[in-house]
Amino acid sequence: MRSAPESYELRDNMPEYNTSRPTSHNQYEDDSYAESSTLLDTEASTQELPSHSRSLLRRLGFSFFLFGLINNVLYVIILSAALDLVPPSTPKGIILFCNIFPSLLAKLGWPYILKGRIRYARRLYGCCLLSVTGMIVVALFDTLIMRLLGICLASFSSGLGELTFLQLSTTYHPPSVGGHSVGYFASGTGAAGLFGASVWWLVRGLGVRTGVGLSSVMPLVIPLTFHLLLPSSSAFASVTLSSDEDPEGSQSATPYTALPTDDVSEPVADALMSKVAGGLSPSDKWRLVKPLLPKYMLPLFAVYLLEYTINQGIAPTLLYPVPSPEEYWLLSRIIHSIRDYYPLWQLVYQATVFLSRSSISFGLPPLPARFLPLPAVLQAAVLTVLALESALGIFDGTSQGFSFTLVFFLISIEGICGGLAYVNVFYHINQDRHEAPASDDPERAKQEREFRIGSIGFSDSTGILLASLVSMPTEVELCKAQVARGKMFCKSL
Structure with a gap:
C-alpha cells in the first residue's frame, strides 16, 4: 500500500526532512524549462532510462x-x-x-x-x-x-x-x-x-x-x-531525463532531494503545515488567473462551444438517403436507416477525439503555446461549412458517396481539434511554471501550481453548457431550412 498523498506532498515541499541521500539535479523548479520540451518525447530518451x-x-x-x-x-x-x-x-x-x-x-x-x-x-x-x-x-x-x-x-x-x-x-x-x-x-x-x-x-x-x-x-x-x-x-527522485535540463546547461537553484516516505505521521505533518501558507487569498488567485484567461481559457472555451454546437445542433440534421447496396456496397452495410447517421457521426467524433487526446502519450510533440488558438479557428471553419451544408445543401451537386466522405472528413477534423485543444492546454499549463511568481515558501508554490491547473477546468464545461443552449434553436432552424427546400429527413426521426 502506498502512502496517502498528504505524505508525498510533504516530501516535495519540506527541506527540513532531508536525509543524507545524494541530491538529484532534476529541474523540478526550473523556471527556464523550455516550452517545446516534452515528456519523454522520443523513444531514444525513454530507452536510455534504467529498467526501474x-x-x-x-x-x-x-x-x-x-x-x-x-x-x-x-x-x-x-x-x-x-x-x-x-x-x-x-x-x-x-x-x-x-x-x-x-x-x-x-x-x-x-x-x-x-x-x-x-x-x-x-x-x-x-x-x-x-x-x-x-x-x-x-x-x-x-x-x-x-x-x-x-x-x-x-x-x-x-x-x-x-x-x-x-x-x-x-x-x-x-x-x-x-x-x-x-x-x-x-x-x-x-x-x-x-x-x-x-x-x-x-x-x-x-x-x-x-x-x-x-x-x-x-x-x-x-x-x-x-x-x-x-x-x-x-x-x-532518481529519474534524470535529458529533456529536463536547462537549455543553457545551468542547474536549478533548488535541487530535488528525496525525503522519507513513511516516517512522517499525520499529526507531525499537520504541525509542519501550520508553519507554511494557509492558502491563497482571492487577490492571489486573481493575480494567477488573469494571464491564463486569453492564453488558455478562451481557446478551450471556444473549442468546446463550437464542438458541442456541431455535435448537438448540426450533426443531428446531417441526414442523407439510405444508400442502396447496388451503388454503395460498403456504405449500405453501415447505414440501414436515417437514424443511423447521427450515431455514426458520434462514433467518428469520439474516435478522433481519442486519437488526438492521445497525441502526447503516443510520443508526438505538443502544439507550441502560440498555436493554441488554432484548433478553435479550424473548429469555427468546420462549423460554418457543416451549417451551410445542412441548411443549403452545398454538397448536393456531388454524389451521395462524395457528400458522405466530405462530412466524415469534417467531423474527423472537429474531433481532432477538440482533442488537441484539451490535451495541449492542460499539458502547457502543467509545464508553464515560470508564469507563477517564485516563492520562498515551497508549500505556497505548490498551491499556486495546483490552483493554476485547476482554475482552467471550468472553461470547457462553460463552453459545453452554453452549447447545449445554443444547439437547441440551431437544430430547429436548420430543420426548417431543410424542409423549406424539400428535404424532409429531419421530420422523420
Missing part, C-alpha cells in the same frame, strides 16, 4: 490513463442512455444539463472558493462515493426527479475528479514526468467516449436497472489504482 525508471513511468502513465477513463466513462454512459432514462415527452437536453452543470459547479467551487492543502486521498474517496451513489440512485428509482438527482451526483463527482487528477499531476517532478501524467490522463478521457458508448451498447438490453447498476462498480477502480498502482512522487 521505465517501469515507474509505465505505472504512472497507466494509472493516469485509468483515472481519465473511469472518471469520464459514467458521463458518456449517461449520455448514451439518455433515451432510456427519461420519458419520450421529456426533452433529452435536460440529461445533458444535469450531466454538465454540477460538474461546472465543482470546477468553480473547489479551486476558486476553497483554499489550503489538497488532501488527495480524501477527495478521491468522496468522488468514488458520489459516483457509486449517483449511479445506484439512477438504477433503483424510476421517477424522473430521482434519476436526475443521481445524474447530478455523478456529474459533480466527475467534475471534481477531473480537477483533482489534473492537480495531482503537478505534484510529480521533474516537469516532464508531470507532463507524462497529463498526456495519459487526457488519453484516458478520450478513450472513455469509445469505452462508455460500447459498454452501454452491450448492457442496454439488460434494462436501465441492471445496466446502470453494473456500471456503478466502475468508480471503485479509482481508489484501487491510487493505492495499489500509482507511484508516489518521491519515487521519481
Whole structure:
C-alpha cells in the first residue's frame, strides 16, 4: 500500500526532512524549462532510462490513463442512455444539463472558493462515493426527479475528479514526468467516449436497472489504482531525463532531494503545515488567473462551444438517403436507416477525439503555446461549412458517396481539434511554471501550481453548457431550412 498523498506532498515541499541521500539535479523548479520540451518525447530518451525508471513511468502513465477513463466513462454512459432514462415527452437536453452543470459547479467551487492543502486521498474517496451513489440512485428509482438527482451526483463527482487528477499531476517532478501524467490522463478521457458508448451498447438490453447498476462498480477502480498502482512522487527522485535540463546547461537553484516516505505521521505533518501558507487569498488567485484567461481559457472555451454546437445542433440534421447496396456496397452495410447517421457521426467524433487526446502519450510533440488558438479557428471553419451544408445543401451537386466522405472528413477534423485543444492546454499549463511568481515558501508554490491547473477546468464545461443552449434553436432552424427546400429527413426521426 502506498502512502496517502498528504505524505508525498510533504516530501516535495519540506527541506527540513532531508536525509543524507545524494541530491538529484532534476529541474523540478526550473523556471527556464523550455516550452517545446516534452515528456519523454522520443523513444531514444525513454530507452536510455534504467529498467526501474521505465517501469515507474509505465505505472504512472497507466494509472493516469485509468483515472481519465473511469472518471469520464459514467458521463458518456449517461449520455448514451439518455433515451432510456427519461420519458419520450421529456426533452433529452435536460440529461445533458444535469450531466454538465454540477460538474461546472465543482470546477468553480473547489479551486476558486476553497483554499489550503489538497488532501488527495480524501477527495478521491468522496468522488468514488458520489459516483457509486449517483449511479445506484439512477438504477433503483424510476421517477424522473430521482434519476436526475443521481445524474447530478455523478456529474459533480466527475467534475471534481477531473480537477483533482489534473492537480495531482503537478505534484510529480521533474516537469516532464508531470507532463507524462497529463498526456495519459487526457488519453484516458478520450478513450472513455469509445469505452462508455460500447459498454452501454452491450448492457442496454439488460434494462436501465441492471445496466446502470453494473456500471456503478466502475468508480471503485479509482481508489484501487491510487493505492495499489500509482507511484508516489518521491519515487521519481532518481529519474534524470535529458529533456529536463536547462537549455543553457545551468542547474536549478533548488535541487530535488528525496525525503522519507513513511516516517512522517499525520499529526507531525499537520504541525509542519501550520508553519507554511494557509492558502491563497482571492487577490492571489486573481493575480494567477488573469494571464491564463486569453492564453488558455478562451481557446478551450471556444473549442468546446463550437464542438458541442456541431455535435448537438448540426450533426443531428446531417441526414442523407439510405444508400442502396447496388451503388454503395460498403456504405449500405453501415447505414440501414436515417437514424443511423447521427450515431455514426458520434462514433467518428469520439474516435478522433481519442486519437488526438492521445497525441502526447503516443510520443508526438505538443502544439507550441502560440498555436493554441488554432484548433478553435479550424473548429469555427468546420462549423460554418457543416451549417451551410445542412441548411443549403452545398454538397448536393456531388454524389451521395462524395457528400458522405466530405462530412466524415469534417467531423474527423472537429474531433481532432477538440482533442488537441484539451490535451495541449492542460499539458502547457502543467509545464508553464515560470508564469507563477517564485516563492520562498515551497508549500505556497505548490498551491499556486495546483490552483493554476485547476482554475482552467471550468472553461470547457462553460463552453459545453452554453452549447447545449445554443444547439437547441440551431437544430430547429436548420430543420426548417431543410424542409423549406424539400428535404424532409429531419421530420422523420
